[in-house]
Amino acid sequence: MLFNYRVIVNILGTLLMLNGAFMLTCIPFSLYYQEGDLWAILGSSVITAIAGFCMWFFSRKNLSKEIKKRDGYIVVTFGWLFMSFFGSVPYILSGAIPNLTDAFFETLSGFSTTGATILTDIESVHKGILFWRSLTQWIGGMGIIVLTVAILPILGIGGMQLFVAEAPGISPDKLQPRIKETAKRLWLIYLGLTFTETILLWVGGMSFYDAINHSLTTMATGGFSTKNASIAYFTSPFIQYVIIVFMFLAGTNFTMTYFALHKNFKKVLNNEEFRTYAGFCLAASIIVGLVVFNVSNESFEKSIRDGLFQVVSVVTTTGYITADYTSWAPFITALFFFMMFFGASAGSTAGGVKIVRHLILIRNSFLEIKRQLHPNAVIPVRFNGKAVSREITYNILAFIMIYIFIFAFGSMLMGIFGADFDTAIGSVATCLGNIGPGIGEVGPVDNFASISAPGKWLLSFLMLLGRLELFTVLMLFTPYFWKTH
Known part of the structure; x- marks a missing residue:
């Protein structure tokens, strides 16, 4: 048999049951604020859990534990789609987003940790629903960790999610010898950082509700906020600096964070990707901050802080805003548009192309x-002192080319669907790139509500493509994927 359908359905059913269980965590906020969203959340949880249970129950007999590569591609792609379709039910039942297109767009934006929103008045949405909105991003960020550590290596997708140095296929520098133990430790780091940020934001003046919501979406590099003005609502420098630090940490390879927590700072500082990531953020922040200081009436500290915040937010694909970067200067708008193709570290919750791909691509170009x-010489690309295989280099070249093609073709389609060039x-x-704010009518102070329905479905597909690193989804559209030979 080409596919192990029982395994696929069984895993998807389990994911939906987990999704239904996560919805129940919104109930304390519904009960506390009593805004009328309790039954919508309960009903959504029951619907999702029952659907998942039926799938799990009827596929449990004669279940093989073996999962093939093709099964894995289907599970990963349809897992995100199923979670998003059922995750949109709370929006629909509560009336917060009654339209299926908009509800699905908002939910997939959450699970893919993109942060693009169609909500024009976020603060009017019930607190329980808003918490679910933030939680979808946190679940999505945790899901990416699961993918990078446990699933994609099984599928043999070398150089795709790029976990640690395994990502470019260089050295299997695992934290622990067993995948399950590695994933467990990364989850603990993820959970610990989320808890720590919540406390710091609460101490810094946020309400507990706002603190936990922003911590969930910061660590997922998602960017959903409980306020219409995003982080610009919170004028406290302390709050903004805390979020900058945790956005940077969320965009850092989680194994680097693990090594830092165990005081192995030499390993962190010797990592080429981390040095490039930190160096670029610092340099770009200084440039942007100086331009802002020159063109605005803000103080020097505020200008540097705004520059630092926006650069880290876009590079890590978080998407929070404290200012409208498209209003500063045309050069700055162009710089931020360029940064949308940069991405943060591999093995983080950030989206985008990833720094390691850029580094290997640039080095390979110079070595060419x-x-x-010297046509007879063997001159390999090196990363962190180790040779990168030709297969990985070709994989990265293919990824970049496909990424550019999808961007160009997608932009043309959006133009056909009625968007102006900038939008x-x-x-x-x-x-x-799973970032959130863009330019044009979807800039930092705008949203995606004005995008046409076909445009929203296209952008939803692009969010899924970007989050699952292109090949995982595109594989399903190839004829030979469905052939037995």
Whole structure:
């Protein structure tokens, strides 16, 4: 048999039951604030859990534990889709987003940790529903950790999610010898950082509700906020600096955080990707901060802080805002658009192309010149002092080319669907990179409500593509995937 359908359905059923269980965590907020969303959340949880249980129950007999590569691709892609379809039920039942297109867009934006929203008045949405909105991003971020550690290596997708140095297929530098133990430790780091940020934001002046919501979406590099003005609502420098630090940590390879927590700072500082990531954020922040100071009436500290916040937010694909970067200067708008194609570290919750791919691509390009002069010489690309295989290099070249093609084709389609040029390229770049705010009519102070229904479905597909690193989804559209030979 080409596919193990029982295993696929069984796993998808389990995911839906977990999704239904997560919905129940919104109930304390519904009970406390008493805004009338309790039954919508309960009903959504029951519907989701029953659907999942039926799938699990009727596929449990004669269940093989073996999962093939093709099964894995289907589970990963349809897992995200099923979670998003059923995750949109609370929005629909509560009336917060009664339209299926908008509800699905908002939910997939959450699970893919993109942060693009169609809500025009976030603060009017019931607190229980808003918590579910934030929780979808936290679940999505945790799901990416599961993928990077446990699932994609089984599928043999080398150089895709790029977990630690395994990502580019260099050295299997695992935290623990067993995958389950590795995933467990990364979850603990993820949970610990979320808890720590919640406390710091609460101490810094946020309400507990706002603190926990923003911590969930910061660590997922998602960017959903409980306020219409995003982080600009909170004028406290302390709160903004705390969020900057945790956005940076969320965009850092989680194994680097593990090594830092165990005082192995040499390993962190010797990592080429981390040095490039930190260096770029610092340099870009200084440039942006100086430009802001020059063109605005803000103080020097506020200008540098705004520059630092927006750069880290876009590079890590979090998408929070404290200011409208498209209003500063045309050069700054162009710089932020460029940064949408940058991405943070592999093995983090961030989206985008990822720094390691850029590094290997640039090095291979320069070495290609040397190879032309010395055609018989073996000159491998090196990363962190180790040779990168040609297969990984080809994988990265293919990824970049496909990424650019999808961006160009998606932008043309958005133009056909009625978007102007800036909005078309901005919406595609931000959704494909899982960032959130773009340029044009989907800029930092705008949202995606004005995008046409076909445009929202296209952007939803792009969010899924970007979150699952292209190949995982595109594989399903190839004829040979469905052939027995």
